[in-house]
Amino acid sequence: xxxxxVTSFDxxxxxxxxAVPEPGxxxxxxxIEASGICHTDIHAAHGDWPVKPKLPLIPGHEGIGVxxxxxxxxxxxxxxxxVAIPWLGTxxxxxxxxxxxxxTLCESQLNSGYSVDGAYAEYALAYAHGVVEVPDGVSxxxxxxxxxxxxxxxxxxxxxxxTPSERVAVFGIGGLGHLALQYARLVGGVTTAVDIxxxxxxxxxxxGADQTVDAREEDAVEAIKRAGGADxxxxxxxxxxxxxxxxxxxxxxxxxVMVALxxxxxxxxxxxxxxxxxxxxxxxxxxxxxxxLAEVFALHAAGRxxxxxxxxxxxxxxxxxxxxxxxxxxxxxxxxx
Numbered sequence: 001x002x003x004x005x006v007t008s009f010d011x012x013x014x015x016x017x018x019a020v021p022e023p024g025x026x027x028x029x030x031x032i033e034a035s036g037i038c039h040t041d042i043h044a045a046h047g048d049w050p051v052k053p054k055l056p057l058i059p060g061h062e063g064i065g066v067x068x069x070x071x072x073x074x075x076x077x078x079x080x081x082x083v084a085i086p087w088l089g090t091x092x093x094x095x096x097x098x099x100x101x102x103x104t105l106c107e108s109q110l111n112s113g114y115s116v117d118g119a120y121a122e123y124a125l126a127y128a129h130g131v132v133e134v135p136d137g138v139s140x141x142x143x144x145x146x147x148x149x150x151x152x153x154x155x156x157x158x159x160x161x162x163t164p165s166e167r168v169a170v171f172g173i174g175g176l177g178h179l180a181l182q183y184a185r186l187v188g189g190v191t192t193a194v195d196i197x198x199x200x201x202x203x204x205x206x207x208g209a210d211q212t213v214d215a216r217e218e219d220a221v222e223a224i225k226r227a228g229g230a231d232x233x234x235x236x237x238x239x240x241x242x243x244x245x246x247x248x249x250x251x252x253x254x255x256x257v258m259v260a261l262x263x264x265x266x267x268x269x270x271x272x273x274x275x276x277x278x279x280x281x282x283x284x285x286x287x288x289x290x291x292x293l294a295e296v297f298a299l300h301a302a303g304r305x306x307x308x309x310x311x312x313x314x315x316x317x318x319x320x321x322x323x324x325x326x327x328x329x330x331x332x333x334x335x336x337x
Contacts, residue, residue: 003121004317006057009047012318013059013120020123023071028078028126030085035119036062036144037312037333038175039238040087040261042321044114048263053114061087061112062147062334063119063126064140074128082140083131084147084297085112085119087287090127104287120314122337132293137301145175145307145332148287150296153180153234155288156257157187160232164188169230171220171246172237172260173200175309175332180234181207182305192227194220194245195237197327203308215245224249235259240266252278257285309334 001020004013023029041059043049063085067078091098091106098106110127112118117125134143153176162168168189170180177193177200184191185208193204196216204212213223224230231254233246238260247256247270258268270282288296299305308331312320320333 001122002314003058004314006045006053006055006059008055009045009052013045013321015315021117021125023069023074023125025072026074026128027071028067028074028083028128028131029069030063030065030083030124030126031068032063032065032119032122032124032337033082033140034064034144034337035060035335036148036175036309037317037320037324037335038062038148039324040148041113041120042324043261045321049261057113058117058119058121058124059113060118060120060124061085061114062144062149063112063124064134064143064147065119065124068123070128078128078131082134083126084134084143084293085124085126085131086147086151086290086293087111087113088130088289089116090130093129101289101291103289120317120335130290132290132297135297135301138297141309141311141334141336142300142307143297144334145179145309146296146300147293149176149332150179150300150305150307151288151293152176152259152285153236154183154296155292156180156234156259156285157183157189158292159283159285160234160255160257162187162189162232165190166231167192167228168232168234169194169224169246169249171233171235171242173204174236174329176236176259178203178207178308178331179305180236181209184232184234186299186304189232192224192230194224199330203330207306220245221248230254232257238262240268243268247280247282250280253280254278255281255283257283259285308332311336
């Protein structure tokens, strides 16, 4: 099979012909139809984070495909089913987090395209209890971004406990941000989109954002405060300065939801006095569970959300990484096989 492989954190991905893997106990062999390109894949390929991925590595945690073989103990009923391979490849299933519906916090988890090989390949292995079936009303092309960008921002809106008429400021409009705006609007939020790229702000307006702020041209905090301040600020841009802006834009009782992951040295300085007296919450939100992803797919199948994405080929993956880093991608790129 053809696969894009990270061999070094300092080198481009290599396109290789490798053997199709055999599913082990509890695993599935999935023929990949589409695989989204997430910024996390770039972090993995560059070794940007404190815990480095294993090398060589096949990235990809937005894989959609058809189950062609099942390993020992995996449900035969999944044969022929179309499934999503998300970031959370597997978890232990019995710790306090797994049994309470927070398997994304499991300390024994394995992550697709990071600690185990992912979906930048014609075939990928997946754990049967980690995949989510894709409903007929959702195409593989659109399901791919929903598998990470969708479920991650959906969970962020959930943990922020947004109530109708609250202002939700989304910092960073792109693969994640364009979906975050839609989920915030679905629960009745009044939305502000913050970015430095005019094309992304135009996309936000097309999606119904109530306010757009070009942070390159004006002070984002002042602009949001003029509109009444933010009750919730969701940070999807991997810049420490943006986290600070988001915090300072909050009203009393506001919630800062941190999603993006800058480099390992990044820190956020939070003023204790102001945080306590104004009742501000700082929340870390990491992807979503299988149940969350099933809800994301159901909403999309019902026509409640739209995915903005462009089709790509596996052969252009290094150019596509460069385009993402340069901010030239309006929303999401999806490799189609």
